[in-house]
Amino acid sequence: MPEQSGKVQTVLGLIEPDQLGRTMTHEHLTMTFECSHVPPAPGDEGLAAASIAMKHLHWLQQNPYSHHENLLLNQEIEAVKEELLCYRKAGGGSIVENTTTGITRNLPVLRQLAKETGVHIIAGAGYYVDVTHSDETRKMTVEKLTDIIVNEVLHGADGTDIRCGVIGEIGTSWPITESEKKVLRATAHAQTQLGCPVIIHPGRNKAAPGEAIRILQEAGGDISKTVMSHLDRSIFDPRELLEFAKMGSYLEYDLFGTEVLNYQFNLDVDMLSDSQRVQTLAFLIREGYEDRILVAHDIHTKHRLTKYGGHGFSHILKNIVPKMLSRGITQNQVDKILIENPKQWLTFK
Numbered sequence: 001m002p003e004q005s006g007k008v009q010t011v012l013g014l015i016e017p018d019q020l021g022r023t024m025t026h027e028h029l030t031m032t033f034e035c036s037h038v039p040p041a042p043g044d045e046g047l048a049a050a051s052i053a054m055k056h057l058h059w060l061q062q063n064p065y066s067h068h069e070n071l072l073l074n075q076e077i078e079a080v081k082e083e084l085l086c087y088r089k090a091g092g093g094s095i096v097e098n099t100t101t102g103i104t105r106n107l108p109v110l111r112q113l114a115k116e117t118g119v120h121i122i123a124g125a126g127y128y129v130d131v132t133h134s135d136e137t138r139k140m141t142v143e144k145l146t147d148i149i150v151n152e153v154l155h156g157a158d159g160t161d162i163r164c165g166v167i168g169e170i171g172t173s174w175p176i177t178e179s180e181k182k183v184l185r186a187t188a189h190a191q192t193q194l195g196c197p198v199i200i201h202p203g204r205n206k207a208a209p210g211e212a213i214r215i216l217q218e219a220g221g222d223i224s225k226t227v228m229s230h231l232d233r234s235i236f237d238p239r240e241l242l243e244f245a246k247m248g249s250y251l252e253y254d255l256f257g258t259e260v261l262n263y264q265f266n267l268d269v270d271m272l273s274d275s276q277r278v279q280t281l282a283f284l285i286r287e288g289y290e291d292r293i294l295v296a297h298d299i300h301t302k303h304r305l306t307k308y309g310g311h312g313f314s315h316i317l318k319n320i321v322p323k324m325l326s327r328g329i330t331q332n333q334v335d336k337i338l339i340e341n342p343k344q345w346l347t348f349k
């Protein structure tokens with residue numbers, strides 16, 4: 001039985017699950033997102049090239065992926081540190097940092113931030129979406145990928161002794177590519193060996209979450225210990241959502257704070273607003289899924305930091321929790337979503 005059994009693994013070492021406190025299960029503290037750059041609309045080239053400024057803020061909020069500098073969250077370590085101190089003051093305890101290979105994971109920075117702020121940080125093992133896979137990664141067998149992921153959890157990643165406490169976010173596109181399928185199978189095999197938590201980034205299609213779970217399941221993964229991210233831009237029809245929920249993964253609404261007219265990555269999608277996210281949580285609770293819900297902001301660009309007029313890492317604690325309570329979600333249910341469910345997920349078997 002690995003030493004992690006019954007514990008949570010942070011970048012500073014193992015902790016007791018009760019030490020976690022309120023936990024955002026899907027954030028990024030340092031990463032790059034150039035792989036997802038969207039060319040600006042004709043006529044917007046000037047805005048896309050300008051420095052970030054108040055007078056451009058609305059444009060940036062609506063077109064975050066068309067501004068190159070905005071995609072470099074790794075340049076904001078000091079601002080992120082300030083945000084984490086505010087998060088602690090607002091009652092936050094822990095953050096799962098989902099940056100995996102392909103989007104510039106930086107484990108020494110995560111360790112430094114954990115030391116300087118007192119926030120428990122849990123790092124992610126594995127690989128992001130296919131466009132970020134190296135030729136070397138693409139050629140690897142499932143066995144080799146499994147060994148690498150297991151090593152990142154048991155011994156440390158990226159040449160450091162800093163150990164990851166979850167596998168993911170494991171990136172998938174739509175349709176899921178062959179290289180991504182291998183990584184999903186390796187994830188399931190590593191999870192079987194380690195009894196660890198897993199988190200998946202689905203492709204941008206309503207069929208994507210179900211397909212990723214099926215691949216994991218067929219490879220022996222433990223779906224009850226797996227989180228499906230980004231449901232707030234993936235499945236909108238209530239019946240389809242309940243069909244997906246029956247598959248047994250955690251259901252994560254992790255784009256709180258994102259309010260956009262057009263979802264740049266898929267113009268067919270009408271992204272949920274925060275009010276609609278809260279309504280969806282209330283619906284899932286009524287349907288009996290309160291033990292399966294997780295929430296976060298998935299901050300992955302500069303403009304969502306308070307330094308740039310964004311909502312920051314404390315938005316859920318400061319604004320969404322009161323809204324949840326005002327819409328009939330009980331304090332006990334809020335505590336389940338913020339404390340108990342993350343604890344169950346993050347504790348190694």
Ligand SMILES: CC(=O)NCCS(=O)(=O)O
Pocket residue numbers: 201230233255265298300
């Ligand atoms: C970093 C990351 O993968 N964020 C998700 C953005 S998306 O719009 O939900 O795909």
